[in-house]
Amino acid sequence: RSLNMKVSIKHSGKVYDDLELDPTKPGSVFKQTVYEKTGVPPDRMKVMIKGGMLKDDTDWSKVGPKEGQVFTVIGAAGELPKPPSTPVTFLEGGCLPRWASTDEVLKVCLGNTCYMNATVQALRSIPELQTALSTYAPSTNQPSQLSQNSEANANIFSGRIGTLYQGMSKTTEPFPPLLFLQILRQVNPQFAERSRAGAGYAQQDADECWSQIVTSMSNAGLGRDEGGWTDRYMAGQMETTLKCDEAPDEPPTTTKEKILKLQCNIDSNTNYMHAGIMQSLDQKITKNSPSLGREATYSQHSRVSRLPTNLTVQMVRFYWRRDINK
Incomplete structure (x- = not known):
């Protein structure tokens, strides 16, 4: 009578059922079966069993597997990433610094503004946004100062981020986003919250900053002639x-x-x-x-x-x- 049994494995949050386990054969045979299901090479695989990890020469009679038992498998499928050619340097502090080049200009940290720096840098990598901002012309009857009119404020806000990107593209020196940060906090007062731990502004969430910037540019009618920049390229x-x-x-x-x-x-x-x-x-x-x-x-x-x-x-x-x- 065959001693083979059906078991399951759990890997990366996914459960694989009906794997065949032959308790008369060494652990290396079961590892090969797991590899065929998950793509995790046996030499990088960890199969958790009672009392430790499954080894190539494990005697299953000492483990006592049961029909339908679930084993946890740890390990990454595919080829491991190669180490960097140069050592990684970790930069400490509350800001997101970066090196200057003809394409990317370091923005100066103004105190707990890494959420804004990261958001502005990510948005800058979208070519369709750069095109829309380069041709953006707010209505001439819009006020130049912030008011109770949300659409007018969105126009001013979008014009200011366009000015920021223009300034960054013209220099390889650190570029302080003072005017943009000022209007960001005026249009969205939550980003002007003061820190409870001491002097200065509180740290904020990059996702909230991203949502507010994208919403403001949408309200300003950025790319309206092409159906709206947000709806056409981001939605x-x-x-x-x-x-x-x-x-x-x-x-x-x-x-x-x-x-x-x-x-x-x-x-x-x-x-x-x-x-x-x-x-x-x-x-x-x-x-x-x-x-x-x-x-x-x-x-x-x-x-x-x-x-x-x-x-x-x-x-x-x-x-x-x-x-x-x-």
């Missing part, structure tokens, strides 16, 4: 289907909405960006069920139906988990 479409887990006969609902970014949820099991994105696209939510007349659990299945020209991915280290309510 995608998400199709989401909701299915009630507690009422199988309830018809699923499908909606489509515009998106400006994808989220990559990061937890202890996230090794790759695509895994974090998939985790954010498939979730369990609680909402009112029209067929049951009460709150019920739904499976939310989302997929991108149209990708934008420039895809923004937010790395989310802390996110709400409904299953544990924290």
Whole structure:
């Protein structure tokens, strides 16, 4: 009688079922089976078993595997990245410094402004934005000072970021973004919050800064003649289907909405960006069920139906988990 059994492995947040394990053969044979499923080379693979890790000459009779048992596998698939040709130098401090060149100009840190520096630098790498800003001409009847008119403020804001990029492109010396930082804090007062730890401004979130800048440029009508810069180059479409887990006969609902970014949820099991994105696209939510007349659990299945020209991915280290309510 065959002693072979079916077991499962868990690797990078994904479970692989129905792997064949022959307890009469050494551990190296099972590692080869795992390699064929995950792509993790045996020499870089760690298979966790009772009492430690699986070795090439492990005697399975001493491990006592059981039918349906799940083993955790650790290791990266594919070729390992090569080390850099020159040593990496880590730069300390609260700012995002960078070296000057004809294309990239270091912006001066003004105290807890690394969130803004990172955002402005990332946006500067989008060629369609540079083209739109170079031809942007606010309406001549717009005021030159900030007011209660949000659209007028957005025009001033967009003009100021265009001026910042122009100034950066004309020098290889450090370029202080004083005027842009001033109007960023005036248009969005949350970025003018003072630090509770002492003197100076508080550190802020780069994602919030990104969202506010992109929204302001959209409100200013940047690229309006071409259908709007944000909608044309930054916006995608998400199709989401909701299915009630507690009422199988309830018809699923499908909606489509515009998106400006994808989220990559990061937890202890996230090794790759695509895994974090998939985790954010498939979730369990609680909402009112029209067929049951009460709150019920739904499976939310989302997929991108149209990708934008420039895809923004937010790395989310802390996110709400409904299953544990924290």
